[in-house]
Amino acid sequence: MSADDRQRRVAVVTGGASGIGYALAARFAADGMDVALGDIEAAALEVAVARLADQAPGVRVLGVRTDVSSRADVDALMGAAVDAFDRIDMVCANAGVETGGRFLDVDETAWRWLMDVNYFGALHTAQAALPALERSGDGHLVFTGSLASFATGTPFMMPYCATKMAVLAVAESLEIELRASGSNVHVHLLAPGPVQSRMIDAERNAPAGVTINEDGARREAMECFRARQSAHGLPAEDVAALVAEAVATDSFYVLPHPDSATAALERRLAWMRTGEAPPVRVAGS
Numbered sequence: 001m002s003a004d005d006r007q008r009r010v011a012v013v014t015g016g017a018s019g020i021g022y023a024l025a026a027r028f029a030a031d032g033m034d035v036a037l038g039d040i041e042a043a044a045l046e047v048a049v050a051r052l053a054d055q056a057p058g059v060r061v062l063g064v065r066t067d068v069s070s071r072a073d074v075d076a077l078m079g080a081a082v083d084a085f086d087r088i089d090m091v092c093a094n095a096g097v098e099t100g101g102r103f104l105d106v107d108e109t110a111w112r113w114l115m116d117v118n119y120f121g122a123l124h125t126a127q128a129a130l131p132a133l134e135r136s137g138d139g140h141l142v143f144t145g146s147l148a149s150f151a152t153g154t155p156f157m158m159p160y161c162a163t164k165m166a167v168l169a170v171a172e173s174l175e176i177e178l179r180a181s182g183s184n185v186h187v188h189l190l191a192p193g194p195v196q197s198r199m200i201d202a203e204r205n206a207p208a209g210v211t212i213n214e215d216g217a218r219r220e221a222m223e224c225f226r227a228r229q230s231a232h233g234l235p236a237e238d239v240a241a242l243v244a245e246a247v248a249t250d251s252f253y254v255l256p257h258p259d260s261a262t263a264a265l266e267r268r269l270a271w272m273r274t275g276e277a278p279p280v281r282v283a284g285s
């Protein structure tokens with residue numbers, strides 16, 4: 001490895017084979033960073049690595065098949081990145097999945113799958129990455145939350161909302177802890193509304209043993225999500241540009257849909273102040 005190679009900054013992105021994760025990796029590579037992608041889909045990962053290498057010649061790209069619900073897999077991803085590139089400066093805990101349905105109809109295996117990927121996946125990624133990010137001297141850790149981190153107001157998407165609220169809690173608390181301890185690592189929470197991606201087909205990655213209930217409420221939630229994504233979904237590249245800007249300015253919150261985020265919080269505040277529950281919204285709205 002040449003001295004020049006050693007100085008190049010390095011990003012690791014989970015869920016990097018598709019959607020927001022791929023766009024983040026492409027953005028970092030375009031900015032001259034070396035990139036390691038972790039994803040559970042081996043074939044999509046291979047395609048993504050080849051595409052990135054093509055788009056950003058001169059940048060080194062690594063793909064490691066990773067299931068973020070496994071701490072051992074995430075440790076192996078970080079280890080492979082350090083072995084290949086000598087350092088890690090930026091980590092995106094981005095991999096995420098979605099399912100829904102009426103409360104009593106969502107099988108416990110589906111609840112656990114979402115917690116394992118969206119919550120424990122983010123936790124594993126942060127814990128495995130922090131030592132290397134501290135060594136960077138200017139480390140950044142980006143959690144992908146969602147508007148659902150701020151609002152539970154959509155019926156039939158309860159498991160997703162619960163996991164994304166947990167991600168918000170970890171991200172905020174960790175940023176506060178790192179500032180209090182004088183760390184040079186900065187945390188960011190990306191909390192988008194609809195973004196063009198393959199999220200609507202997230203159940204493609206449900207492991208054997210997870211029961212996805214085929215009830216009408218789940219289908220309704222997914223159809224609304226699909227409609228919102230195709231009507232209002234931001235290009236993932238625009239979201240990646242906002243993340244790059246937030247990192248450059250050390251902003252904690254990255255809000256691609258800022259009005260929706262504040263409206264969600266205002267609905268909760270009104271509920272707390274008046275005691276009156278907000279009107280039920282259509283799933284996915």
Ligand SMILES: NC(=O)c1ccc[n+]([C@@H]2O[C@H](COP(=O)([O-])OP(=O)(O)OC[C@H]3O[C@@H](n4cnc5c(N)ncnc54)[C@H](O)[C@@H]3O)[C@@H](O)[C@H]2O)c1
Nearest residue numbers: 015018019020039040067068095096146194195197198199
């Ligand atoms: N698309 C949206 O509208 C939207 C809105 C808010 C938040 N998000 C969040 O953005 C993140 C990225 O999703 P996306 O919209 O790009 O969807 P996507 O399906 O296009 O990408 C998700 C990626 O994560 C990978 N993945 C799934 N399970 C995994 C696991 N166990 N380990 C490692 N990788 C795994 C998938 O293979 C896929 O490549 C998710 O956390 C999602 O919750 C998406």
